[in-house]
Amino acid sequence: MTTETKEPLHIPAGHGVAAELIAVLVAVISEAPHIMTIRDARALPSGPFESSHRSLQSGLREWVEQQTGHPIGYMEQLYTFADRDRGEADKRTISISYLGLTREESRADARDSEWRDWYDYFPWEDHRKGTPELFEAVVAPRLRQWADEAPGKAARADRWQRAAITFGLDEFAWNEELVLQRYELLYEAGLVTEAERGQKPVLPGRAMLADHRRILATGIARLRAKIKYRPVVFELMPPAFSLLQLQRSVEALAGRLLHKQNFRRLIEQQELVEETGLSSFETGGRPAKLFRFRQAVLAERAAAGTKLPLLRP
Amino acid sequence: MTTETKEPLHIPAGHGVAAELIAVLVAVISEAPHIMTIRDARALPSGPFESSHRSLQSGLREWVEQQTGHPIGYMEQLYTFADRDRGEADKRTISISYLGLTREESRADARDSEWRDWYDYFPWEDHRKGTPELFEAVVAPRLRQWADEAPGKAARADRWQRAAITFGLDEFAWNEELVLQRYELLYEAGLVTEAERGQKPVLPGRAMLADHRRILATGIARLRAKIKYRPVVFELMPPAFSLLQLQRSVEALAGRLLHKQNFRRLIEQQELVEETGLSSFETGGRPAKLFRFRQAVLAERAAAGTKLPLLRP
DNA sequence: CGCTATAATACTCACTTTGAGCATTTATAG
DNA sequence: CTATAAATGCTCAAAGTGAGTATTATAGCG
Known part of the structure; x- marks a missing residue:
């Protein structure tokens, strides 16, 4: 939707800025959340926004396909920020980041691109096996120390x-x-690597170039919030899946374990899925019915229910 | 938080783009939601992002203060988009929009800026007095007609x-x-003015320049969603207020009426407010206790509760 | 073939959160 | 003193959640 204006609202600034597009592209691979990376897994797919691009989204799609050979399904904008420190003195860079979801197709296109478990970058975020030992051993004492240093x-x-x-x-x-x-x-407390260039990191967790790890954190946070009120997990699932597979995917993303029976009840009562008639005999137990996502819910449930105490009409 | 990188991730594109900052600045004035406008109430406050600006946010604050004489309190980013059609051929404009909340201070600075009821632009959004007649009379039949025109x-x-x-x-x-x-x-169906330049609008509602009305819609939507799970209304309230005043403000924003007793129960059980000890005798009924927002909740309640069926640890 | 491990699936029950409404209290304006 | 307007208190049923226990269906094995 675009509107032409005869009189421009502003005279374009003389110098202008450079615009960069950055993608947090997520897939769930064997019950672990992965992100697409480039440059020896130290950067997110990205590239400049160019005048040949039809839109920000399509520009990003082009970059990601070119750099990783992988197409993106669902996409949403994450955040835009301006960096002072990069590039030329008078030229600012604006970075526009997106969250993308896709089913992994294992097209091993290499090209310096690879899927990485996102907990490689944020080991403290995975609480599926309980609170990581890291917390007792490092996180809590170091944060305590940092707090005590305050004047x-x-x-x-x-x-x-x-x-x-x-x-x-x-x-x-x-x-x-x-x-x-x-x-x-953690950054403020100097416990992660990007903060103290050259020093040994206090916490485990792979660092990234520039502020890519921060953008990744933004993407993970957004996705963790969104799976709770919008049926986005299905963008990450194969066409047919068992309810346990679905649960494992959500658990992988959320980094915590869920109550199995209640999880099913939730999915069923919300009518998010329908039976395919097929079953999976691969788990060694009673065979699991395979379900597919009910596309209709995308139309029906335009948004979540209200939390306001409405008055009846 | 900024990180210097010795090697830039990309060579900046030759031409570059122009970046524009746009604000949806909201205040509640006498129980009606208002937005700050300029240019005869046909545009939102905005201006180019310049190299003198410390950040996107501070750039926007400068523009808004300059154009309207009004400072912004709370701010959050809304959306970033790129327009093909404006300005020079090879120069794209990137627009970064923000939602700002403030208490109106009635500093009648004029300067071509004024507060306007946001329902001036979206008359169909106010359902406080029930579904507007507009619906029966125009909206429904015209949409029916538009639907029937599809091949x-x-x-x-x-x-x-x-x-x-x-x-x-x-x-x-x-x-x-x-x-x-x-x-x-409505735009797609050709029922609002920006769509059909020069033609008489089918629906009432003030149009805006460029896509400013669309940005305004984005801002209203965001705010209506956010008041349900974050204590942002308080950014719009005076230091002390009665619960009914608070309710009227929420109703103004949401465009619907709320159940009074249940609204109070909600506010009280969430411990969002505390008594000031003062009362208001201005309403002609039993005097209302005046409350203030409990600043502590901002720290305590970092985020909303989960909607996932978690497993106990 | 019956036993065991592993899941899938079904059902229960207490407790909390909502939606809706009635009832009571405390003011102001005649 | 009375009518009116709020503010505030309280109740009750329905719906939604958290936490289990119980039952069913397979594969693999001795």
């Missing part, structure tokens, strides 16, 4: 509260959605 | 279903969050 009692308490909330320490419950807040706090 | 039976049914869902026709319930979808559908 002033109030500032120390404040730092510790922030740490406790975002990492689920003390009485606070773990909240899997706070991926970005956690990364930024 | 092929399937396409006709499809169009009508989309219309029914987004506008709450037939059996579908009204969903106040679908502001953008509704505007885009």
